[in-house]
Amino acid sequence: MARTEPSPTAPPGSVLLRQHIDTAGTSIPAFALAAGIDRTQLQRLVEGSGAKRVSVQTATRIERASKGAVPVSAWATDDDDAVALEHDATSAPDAAVA
Numbered sequence: 280m281a282r283t284e285p286s287p288t289a290p291p292g293s294v295l296l297r298q299h300i301d302t303a304g305t306s307i308p309a310f311a312l313a314a315g316i317d318r319t320q321l322q323r324l325v326e327g328s329g330a331k332r333v334s335v336q337t338a339t340r341i342e343r344a345s346k347g348a349v350p351v352s353a354w355a356t357d358d359d360d361a362v363a364l365e366h367d368a369t370s371a372p373d374a375a376v377a
Contacts, residue, residue, distance in 0.1 A: 289327020
């Protein structure tokens, strides 16, 4: 299976996620399981193709599973409200970060 690389236009979260998966010596399916995220969704996030709108809940799960290596703020864009980046998984879980 070919290694998935983030697209050149991918958000910083995609790049950090790929780096974390490599550094941790894990796989996309294993990280997805640990984070409680669908494997296909995580694959898209790593590629950058599914990272246009990442919910705070998903970003928080990634941050926790990566032990902070991929912070919630890594999925933000310049258009985001700074307050949205401070939500945790218990507040507004469906709110979008990006």
